[in-house]
Amino acid sequence: MTDAATSNALPPVVALRRRFHARPELGFLEYGIAAEAASTLTALGWTVQAGPEVMRREAMLGVPGAEAIAAARARALAEGADPAWIARMPDGMTGVVGTLDRGPGPVVALRFDIDALPIEEADALAHPPAAAGFGSAHPGRMHACGHDGHAAIGLEVARLLTAAEWSGKVLLIFQPAEEGGRGALPMVEAGVAAEATHFYAAHLGLGLPSGVVAAEARGFLGSAKIDAVFEGRAAHAGAAPQDGRHAILAAAHAVGALQALPRHGAELTQVNVGRIEGGSGRNVIPDRCRIEFEVRAETEPTLDALHARALAALEGAAALAGCAVRTELMGRTASFLSSPEAAARVARVAAAQGTEVRDVHHVGGGEDAAFFVRAAQARGGEAGYFILGADLADGHHSPRFDFDEAALVPGAALFAALALDALSGAPA
């Protein structure tokens, strides 16, 4: 990281985002960013919980192996993380919750996701992070979705709310592993935000231009994330191919079958096989191939049906090539809708800040904030998800993704104002 990334001339939230951007960490491996969040919140006087205090181990899906976790912890320590916080986050339990309790009043919970993606960031000078010297320093990892900005906003909100006057309680939730839909549920099941009367989360970008806020995001599909391993039988590919069972061929048919799962007549659905890896030597009939995929749907029954047909397709593809298949559910998100009150409050508060407001912005991904939103709504609370417009250099999850940093300062201001508005007891 060059001086540019930590220039004093930058607003703190921007400098922070750049530091986070340069050190992307995959889900359940966000030791560096989580430790920094915990240290910062503590320094600001917030009560901080982390690791098993805020995550239920049994609800964690798709946890990386012990070796990957050990490496992530070591790297975070090498990059300056506080060993005390690292020690409190075993086994990939990288969730952090800061609480500031100032007496009677509403309980407002804000969620910020912190994980990055397994993408090799572009290093061309046309790519702003590379040009400005804060490109990823972690090979094969990239903040290509904007969670670096979310995390930076979260800590800026902590500063703003610490400095403001209010009564009630605020929870700032730094959630790991949003990608893959794995981090929210273990926190919800650990009781995080169980007393919240208000819950808000947001996303930068998503096609909404800089300077605009959408009071409500629609179209987040529910999803299931599944890994499958095909197991065949190795044999010499020249001398005895007839003795082999070709696991890559099985997986190839599975890829075709999954991508061709039936569309629905009235709902959006999605399928993606995002990873494949298999085989050993070129002249060995491959005895193993692994794929990682997800299915998405607007409603739970359709998601369940798609999930079931995906599993059946895997079984058929394995049988077709004389192989077996094992599957593992690695993550799951649900669909959700913002409370009308939440959307109204966001619209009112944002407009009061002079921001251009749209009622609804359609997005087509998945978001495990769903579990927080649904839990809050189930208890009668107000819960919403909004969009902070930010021009993009390229689409989310592209190696050339980047967002307009001008969205960060007003984004933090909106979150803070929203919390204060809710804490004031104002109706939506």
Add this chain to the structure above:
Amino acid sequence: MTDAATSNALPPVVALRRRFHARPELGFLEYGIAAEAASTLTALGWTVQAGPEVMRREAMLGVPGAEAIAAARARALAEGADPAWIARMPDGMTGVVGTLDRGPGPVVALRFDIDALPIEEADALAHPPAAAGFGSAHPGRMHACGHDGHAAIGLEVARLLTAAEWSGKVLLIFQPAEEGGRGALPMVEAGVAAEATHFYAAHLGLGLPSGVVAAEARGFLGSAKIDAVFEGRAAHAGAAPQDGRHAILAAAHAVGALQALPRHGAELTQVNVGRIEGGSGRNVIPDRCRIEFEVRAETEPTLDALHARALAALEGAAALAGCAVRTELMGRTASFLSSPEAAARVARVAAAQGTEVRDVHHVGGGEDAAFFVRAAQARGGEAGYFILGADLADGHHSPRFDFDEAALVPGAALFAALALDALSGAPA
């Protein structure tokens, strides 16, 4: 490695084989075994050439990256290799040739291949190398084809021929990267064995039982080894899958198309996609997928036709999914037949040693000794490839592969006797 592996009670060729077995190295990365061969030959008084002296760089296909080469060299040094020899083998040029010139007479070249496979060796106690303490100490690498035995025989032959009396010249060729068909051609093109009047190579096992020798191996197909990389376009799998171009889907169709390349009406052909790897995150339309495959055929025209149709299938599969594809030829072997004289000489010499001899043993793989055999035959020399029978624990290229070590001592004796017979000027 336990004492068992270096027990004094073992014949030297067996002890040597066990040491080689414990330290398997992939093609063009055989720094440890090559340096040991060079050191041993030098100590026995042979003239040794290595690296660029015996390999033409331009003819090397499928060379590992600089990082892998550096790691292999470092490991060999750490395991005791002579730095002087390591220094003489840059850029994966791990070929070694020992020459003993004792004046006028025939020039006999013997070829021993030394590379291992990217296979994780079984560690169950039922697996003899594991039980006897000489299982692979290199994770994910294994001598699963018997080249450890070939290399050990080669050095034992050096000892036997050093001690014998004869006139003429002998070349002992320790060839890298036989797997993948990559190591022989660069040595042939560097002029190795260009003056040989007799050339012999052999393989252990291949279905022939212990105690039996086959005077001639038939059925080695010619092959082409090809890597292909499909390039699509990344996009968010939920928000904008229509903007992506799905490289894994392209590769899946390619796998199906390659495995379904037309059979031939009169010749054996083979196809195998042995490796696949692609994609990044589960929720990203994958923009890259790589496959590694090979095609084999009995004759050159059929191999060329199959090769051409494979490339066309790749192009079609890429186009089908809106992707592009790049291919690289990684290796090539040719089919060949032993000279009748060579087969006759092997049969006669082996029988004289009291060994049971079969005329022909059918094998179905590929063997780049083909280039040595063809070169020798083209110059009017006698060249042959025979089989040293050895009972197997499991098939070649299986994680449980192991061969009957009782084949090593007589195997070395046969090679030595064969060389002496040829050097004597005896007709086949």
Add this chain to the structure above:
Amino acid sequence: MTDAATSNALPPVVALRRRFHARPELGFLEYGIAAEAASTLTALGWTVQAGPEVMRREAMLGVPGAEAIAAARARALAEGADPAWIARMPDGMTGVVGTLDRGPGPVVALRFDIDALPIEEADALAHPPAAAGFGSAHPGRMHACGHDGHAAIGLEVARLLTAAEWSGKVLLIFQPAEEGGRGALPMVEAGVAAEATHFYAAHLGLGLPSGVVAAEARGFLGSAKIDAVFEGRAAHAGAAPQDGRHAILAAAHAVGALQALPRHGAELTQVNVGRIEGGSGRNVIPDRCRIEFEVRAETEPTLDALHARALAALEGAAALAGCAVRTELMGRTASFLSSPEAAARVARVAAAQGTEVRDVHHVGGGEDAAFFVRAAQARGGEAGYFILGADLADGHHSPRFDFDEAALVPGAALFAALALDALSGAPA
């Protein structure tokens, strides 16, 4: 057809539907039903145009071959059609338009589609048409979508409007080949309904229960219907498969690729390969395979993109197997929305008849009435598409499809009342 089908006890519109049901005719081959419509309208005093007078030949896609047309004409004649009308409908031009001009006033056009499907009708006694003796008498053909009911309603509306008093002009359009999206465009391009101030069409069933009317149908996707023929090279499958180019393998990859065409992040899309046929003998490498498919999308740009990617997938699949491919566009529909005025008028008129009314009913198919609706709206007219609820025995296009005939009498009454309301000059 038994007496049951023509029982005097049945309302005329029901008896008519049963007669039509028993004689299903595919698109552009509806000589029997078209001739009956023309004869009936003429008898009622309407001016009737047919064939080239109401269809532009150049706009007809997917026209059956001359042999099929000749057979359909012959069968219609054999079943009693008026030869004069058959003669006026050459080359599959089976459209019929009846006009009743009663002077100044609005011009109201009503569209009724008349074609059947290539489905073998169930003949179990549990299937009402079979039980009541009016099952299909044309093997492999079936009114499995309800167009028999539409056509019967159309002629009943003619009777009702003939008997009513009004001023203005009414057009009753009997449109062929709605299945496949082929019949409407040639009529629109021939100028049919070019002067209409009001246009209405409707569909029975589609999931809406008996007794209910939906004032507006939403969700009709635009579509493209495409045929593709893969051409390879024949060869003896045992003696020389390497000389063949396997057209069925090419088509199989095309099927997989088409069904796996990328979903859209924000729009419903659909793909279906509905027919395949190829090859000759079992022991011949097949040199020809034909597929028939369609793609659908909510918007024209997405439909165009999907169409383009489908064609690219076909080219890739052909290349993959060394084949060529020819494609032909067989039909096309567009998406559309009812005019708000039309929906309001339907709702008001239906409610006035005592019918339960829903504002919107979502359907997921395609409907080439789109071309009439869009043409009317482009001229400033009021155009709408509504749903006549009818309980179903099984889904549309199933061999066991049947609808509740109780929907016919009120359906015709609604169409007639709607026309009279529009003719009266009443605002929507």
Add this chain to the structure above:
Amino acid sequence: MTDAATSNALPPVVALRRRFHARPELGFLEYGIAAEAASTLTALGWTVQAGPEVMRREAMLGVPGAEAIAAARARALAEGADPAWIARMPDGMTGVVGTLDRGPGPVVALRFDIDALPIEEADALAHPPAAAGFGSAHPGRMHACGHDGHAAIGLEVARLLTAAEWSGKVLLIFQPAEEGGRGALPMVEAGVAAEATHFYAAHLGLGLPSGVVAAEARGFLGSAKIDAVFEGRAAHAGAAPQDGRHAILAAAHAVGALQALPRHGAELTQVNVGRIEGGSGRNVIPDRCRIEFEVRAETEPTLDALHARALAALEGAAALAGCAVRTELMGRTASFLSSPEAAARVARVAAAQGTEVRDVHHVGGGEDAAFFVRAAQARGGEAGYFILGADLADGHHSPRFDFDEAALVPGAALFAALALDALSGAPA
């Protein structure tokens, strides 16, 4: 058929071949040619058996439906067949055996196959049958393998042997349904040729040039012929594709899986999906798709293994798409080798006629004469299969296939001489 086809200038065997060529009949439907053979043999004084007398019904696989059989009988009658013979060949039992018993001595059986293929014959003037006016008069049917020539030779042999002097017994077997490997086994199981001491069959062409005879054909693989029907569930492709189960998609995966069945390391194998047909309308999720395929192998164990894996692939492909599959074994051939005595006799007799003789000619197809050969050999008899060289216009099973008719006269002469040689008791 023009005069050209029956020109008096042609040798009788050529004229006969042309008549047969113009009236091709599929397997088990060869009523015309079988009746003519029966009539001719009877007229020559041979004892003729037909239908159930020479075929075991239970062993008949792949018998056409009753409707097709009725149509074939009607056509044969219309084309002049003797009704008495037609009546003796019910249910597709179109086998005919002529016997001439002249007392003690060897029993010599000669086999001639008579069926045609479902191929539309080329009608270009460059195609000799079209040019000379004896192209197929049966649409979609063609003698594209030369069985018209075989049948003509068979009747010419009858004339030659009738006119010759010898002692012993001769059987002339006119076998239906060689294509598909269906006709021989029912005849063998009915006891045809059970007493034969000598059995011979031959094929025209197969790559051997005119004027040459190969004493032995090698490389006939054993085969299994299988039909599979995939059954899914129909649904409207736009409104409810999620309710469908796509039988064409299942079949597409099956095609890919079958064509990619593993090759064998040491044996030739073959696979071909030769036919596919499925679906109904374009906008209906297809609920049915049928494929017809075959697998071939050099040995029975390999054939059995390939057969089993093919069935497993079908089950997997069906499951992959939520469908079911039914399969039916439609035919089966075995591999075989000529008796060395038979090959020697053919070579000696052909050479004595002044013909150029090759010992062995490699062919790569299947041939159900295997069952006759194996049965004769199992009883200690001499049995062989030879090739009558004939230049070809295009490959067997091509629409432009034609063979050099100059091969017919010497072919019949060789068969007759061979029989006389065997009847004479001469050693091979």
